[in-house]
Amino acid sequence: MNASIITIGDELLIGQVVDTNSAWMAQQLNAIGVKVIRRVAVGDNKTEITEALNQERKRASLIFLTGGLGPTADDITKPLLAEYFGGKMIVNKEVENHILHLFEVTLKKPATARNLKQAEIPDNCKPLFNKLGTAPGMLFEEEGLICISLPGVPVEMMGLMEDAVIPELKNRFSLHPLVHKTIVTFGVGESVLADMLENFEGTLPPSVSLAYLPNHGMVRLRLSTSDSSVQLEKWFEEMHSIVREHVIASEDMTMEQIVSGLLKKHDKKLVTAESCTGGYIAHLISGIAGASAYYEGSMITYSYEAKETMLGVKHETLVEYGAVSEQVVLEMANGILEKVKTDYAVAVSGIMGPGGGMPDKPVGTVWMAAGRKGKVTARKYQLRFNRAKNIQLTAMYALNMVRESLLEDANDSGL
């Protein structure tokens, strides 16, 4: 079963918003065995939307549209779909009651005429009820095509996919999921891995594909097949054994998920002291639900003064070696371990750019220290990207140092 996703909105074409909806939808659809074969983004323009529908229905039996369902004049999807599928706009009483209920119970304010106008939908669609907003989803059927229109607001789209669309598709079709198995590697480039896996790749059956997905210092190696007769596990084990030395996870996980998993497994707690990453490490860890069980918090110290008063870094150390130095990150890590009694700490200090570089410490110089009380070690990295990317990479290297400390201590204690 092939699907196309059409995202609608001028804001996508001028780049004012990043389309996160399509990736999320594709994940959900893949998981139930619907293959997304194309994604198309078009503007709030009747001709373009109609042409996209005409093109995509030639290759896909399932078309998703997102966006253009708001209550404002630039939102044209609803009347367009009514016309495209030969229906007319009517007030749907069920949708109207649903909107009234949303305002009364959840939003606790009266619905305006404009809110209620959202109950006007084509008479030839099945409405999908939206718990989190006024725009209903709509399902159209015509000559073997199913076309599902969803709002562009991510949380509303997600709610409708989970509550209505996925159950409906599972119910209607017997699907053959595309199966993926992913290894996560760290600290080694795509080219090196490709050299290691060249022979292996040549032996893969045609129905199995291998993809290299580099991101933030990690490369994910993903095997995929929709052929249920293939023993994907066997190929996965073989690939794993070839690149074993670089593997940090045997399933698709983020670095923060890996570190969080180890902290939970070994019942340890972490605290962080960040300068140049400015809270990004804390943000990654605390983004995981339940992080409060193993994450104490962070001191983010941008200024000399904050490093001294918050972390107890010595003024002389800062003056003698500078904020970006082995000595300072060691004092930061030891300082926070002292202030907040806990198991593990990681500290980072660097120059992320574009300004702040010095002849002996160019932009991209980063010092980091990690470990537990009595065993904190430091490392230096030299990065060469822009500010945002340098911050992301620094966070990955820092979390990787925590990962290595945890594994080393676990090995030492024979766990």
Added chain:
Amino acid sequence: MNASIITIGDELLIGQVVDTNSAWMAQQLNAIGVKVIRRVAVGDNKTEITEALNQERKRASLIFLTGGLGPTADDITKPLLAEYFGGKMIVNKEVENHILHLFEVTLKKPATARNLKQAEIPDNCKPLFNKLGTAPGMLFEEEGLICISLPGVPVEMMGLMEDAVIPELKNRFSLHPLVHKTIVTFGVGESVLADMLENFEGTLPPSVSLAYLPNHGMVRLRLSTSDSSVQLEKWFEEMHSIVREHVIASEDMTMEQIVSGLLKKHDKKLVTAESCTGGYIAHLISGIAGASAYYEGSMITYSYEAKETMLGVKHETLVEYGAVSEQVVLEMANGILEKVKTDYAVAVSGIMGPGGGMPDKPVGTVWMAAGRKGKVTARKYQLRFNRAKNIQLTAMYALNMVRESLLEDANDSGL
């Protein structure tokens, strides 16, 4: 001048990565007067890529491709383009020297055979040199079509766009930029704004469009035109005066940019104390280059113990009122103002979900406090989204409190 962007990669269709490239490219292209009319994402599949090229060239005189230029077997763009435009693969000595130079000077390690294989390019393209990676960009020309292929790694794509593509396009064509003017509003819904602007929208000339872009508690109102005879400024002023009470910026800025701008303007410094947002506020502020001039840092206190030892919150207050309470956020804000001598502080504590809700404090309950020494006030919000969205919204409301404090103090002092 119309452009289409074709992004290539199975990872886009299974949703393993979010396509941030297209939005960034669209911004750059719009800024120089190239209108992006479609974006299409296809898999690593020869037929699909070829069909996309055939389709897009019918509507656009400029086609951008990203992705599929890596050194691994799933990267098929290069030979495909050679064939499509009737050329053959050859080793380009200039590109080879460029790769050797990259390894020698920047990466400081020897180039492998696989790295050097990237110097093989179609003989009918103009190579675009990539400072940050081994894959060159390529420019093809055929019958009024310009087709530009760029690597999918964001930092490499960005470097090539800035260094090679944008200058080349500016040089070749005299372009008429699409002009946007944007107002940012906060704390009011799209529907309310649409009601306020209904009459205004009816009076706009046909060549001017108004878009509503809701995101994280803000709605951006964007007027656009490519008609240079239109006085966009006049329409912008009129729109501004209609929604004035909700406007937080008269140009397209993020909340953190607005707050940072006010801190700089009034020569004030900020410190933050975060619980539930886990460093996200710090991450937003410190993501702006030069933030160290006005941002001291943050204490991120997840546990009771961290709140006590790091911020000096009283144990009795935590026990009596709970961590998510007016009393605790006031003590957090006053505590950090005391510990780090600075001008302004903001503190947040809430329950972001999915777990942790209580009958009297359901998931989404957030307390925050902001202000300067001697004038810290607290507020409560009740959010109703998932964890990630609750964290984002909390950060926006917290930064907005800082914004309001700064403006109020500036007004009080007659500035």
